[in-house]
Amino acid sequence: MAETPDNSVLLARILETLGQIQGDNKVFAASIDAMNGRLNALADVKKLKDAVKVDTPLRPVTPASKPVDAPFSPTTDIKDEDSAASKRPATSRIILTTYPGQSGIDPIIMNWGHEDPMQRGPVVVSRAGSTVRRRNAIGAHGGSYSIYHALAVAINELKVDHKPDFTNTEPAVSLGPFPQWSDPKKIVAMDPLGHLAPWLYKDYIGKEDVEIRPTIAITKAHMKLPELEQSMKEGRLKVDGKICLNESGELAVTKFAVEPVWYLPGVAERFGIDEGTLRRSLFENTGGSYPELITRGDIKLFLPPIGGLTVYCFGDPAKMSDPNVKLALRVHDECNGSDVFGSDICTCRPYLIFGIEEAVKEAQRGGSGVVVYFRKEGRALGEVTKYLVYNARKRGIDRASDYFMRTENIAGVKDMRFQALMPDVLHWLGITKIDRMLSMSNMKHDAIVSQGIPIHERIPIPEELIPADSRVEIDAKIHAGYFTTGKVMTMEELSAVQGRAWDDVDH
Ligand SMILES: [Zn+2]
Numbered sequence: 001m002a003e004t005p006d007n008s009v010l011l012a013r014i015l016e017t018l019g020q021i022q023g024d025n026k027v028f029a030a031s032i033d034a035m036n037g038r039l040n041a042l043a044d045v046k047k048l049k050d051a052v053k054v055d056t057p058l059r060p061v062t063p064a065s066k067p068v069d070a071p072f073s074p075t076t077d078i079k080d081e082d083s084a085a086s087k088r089p090a091t092s093r094i095i096l097t098t099y100p101g102q103s104g105i106d107p108i109i110m111n112w113g114h115e116d117p118m119q120r121g122p123v124v125v126s127r128a129g130s131t132v133r134r135r136n137a138i139g140a141h142g143g144s145y146s147i148y149h150a151l152a153v154a155i156n157e158l159k160v161d162h163k164p165d166f167t168n169t170e171p172a173v174s175l176g177p178f179p180q181w182s183d184p185k186k187i188v189a190m191d192p193l194g195h196l197a198p199w200l201y202k203d204y205i206g207k208e209d210v211e212i213r214p215t216i217a218i219t220k221a222h223m224k225l226p227e228l229e230q231s232m233k234e235g236r237l238k239v240d241g242k243i244c245l246n247e248s249g250e251l252a253v254t255k256f257a258v259e260p261v262w263y264l265p266g267v268a269e270r271f272g273i274d275e276g277t278l279r280r281s282l283f284e285n286t287g288g289s290y291p292e293l294i295t296r297g298d299i300k301l302f303l304p305p306i307g308g309l310t311v312y313c314f315g316d317p318a319k320m321s322d323p324n325v326k327l328a329l330r331v332h333d334e335c336n337g338s339d340v341f342g343s344d345i346c347t348c349r350p351y352l353i354f355g356i357e358e359a360v361k362e363a364q365r366g367g368s369g370v371v372v373y374f375r376k377e378g379r380a381l382g383e384v385t386k387y388l389v390y391n392a393r394k395r396g397i398d399r400a401s402d403y404f405m406r407t408e409n410i411a412g413v414k415d416m417r418f419q420a421l422m423p424d425v426l427h428w429l430g431i432t433k434i435d436r437m438l439s440m441s442n443m444k445h446d447a448i449v450s451q452g453i454p455i456h457e458r459i460p461i462p463e464e465l466i467p468a469d470s471r472v473e474i475d476a477k478i479h480a481g482y483f484t485t486g487k488v489m490t491m492e493e494l495s496a497v498q499g500r501a502w503d504d505v506d507h
Helices: 005-054 078-087 143-154 202-208 226-234 264-270 275-284 317-321 348-364 383-395 400-411 424-428 442-450 468-479 491-496 502-506
Strands: 137-139 216-223 251-258 301-303 309-314 327-333 368-374
Touching: 226 348, 264 275, 309 348, 317 368, 327 348, 348 368, 383 400, 400 468, 400 491, 468 491
Parallel strands: 137 301, 327 368
Antiparallel strands: 216 251, 251 309, 309 368
């Protein structure tokens, strides 16, 4: 039976409309490409002019439709650009941003939290020629050091197409995998497969020429600290030949260096905000450095330009995840002035050393001792803010009661460490409980416990290790909620706790 004429007309119309929609989509995509090209062209003209003006060598920016490999020197006339094309090794076309579905955009699979590494996919962030369209992450490797990488390329110290040789760089000890690695709620701020990436995904590197780098490295080392040498002499620390090696207090340690990799939906959730708000704030507050935070909603990973962390593990690393042995843990945030240079205005180095000594002792008793060191200088406000606060404290009366207010007056907040992401590394290490927490911080405690890792005992810094001038800091912190087994001062008592003035320091 033949179809009724009405139906075939209708069908023809539907097909025609579909065709038009497809056509419109192509035009739309082409317009976006063209806009990109025009932006490049505008930037091109401006930068070329600027370069001539300030006599600065600069790679030219050319329209998307006309990629040119051309070096630019201030003496080169703009018209001569093409004639110089053959001398420039890297492409000079700048891709300002990309869009999902744009022609050539083909991100490598990324199912964050999938337990099968092949289904999960590698973290791909490089903008190298063969990788730029395959990226599934925004940002750059190396955290804050990505800028030095940029400098090295800019001055031709580093070839932009350098291929790392990872021979013999494999982790010095094996770790996991743990069930936490495939829980997208538990690990959102680092890549749980980051130490294995070049080996797990060697086919992508070898067959598809995709650049994949590890974001974690694991090594073994010896370390020596003058305070622990003293502990040996005074009999607090004993030689066992395995963890504490000799009479000079030399320690055997396994170290894990971790660079941040953020799974944006998970990070946003951890802070109780929506992903869009997080992306917008990251974009705006990095000077608009990462436009793909806005244009590539399909890319969920971001390698932020911030410091990472280091895990110092004493004893057998396999014991960190063993629920049948005790674990002592210190989570320490960087304080370069005290940690390295011995400033006595705070308790940072004394507490760090105490943490290491207790970690070593726990390992010697057959358990595990771990110190995690985060690059979050000066409560993640940085040293400039920190020194401004020191000045304000020492020029006024350095009272414990004013301690946090001084920071808040300058920075607007008293602390930007926001410990919400900190427990990820504990999940990654397979830690399921902490027997002895060598920290008084209520923020660290609450973050860890809210991630489902119980803390059985909290150990404050012993009184005798607190330098006189750091009473202001420690008493203010205890008053603000830091854990203590001692007394919490009243506000009145707190105002009586005063630090040294500059005059005392000078003499
Ligand atoms: Zn400090």
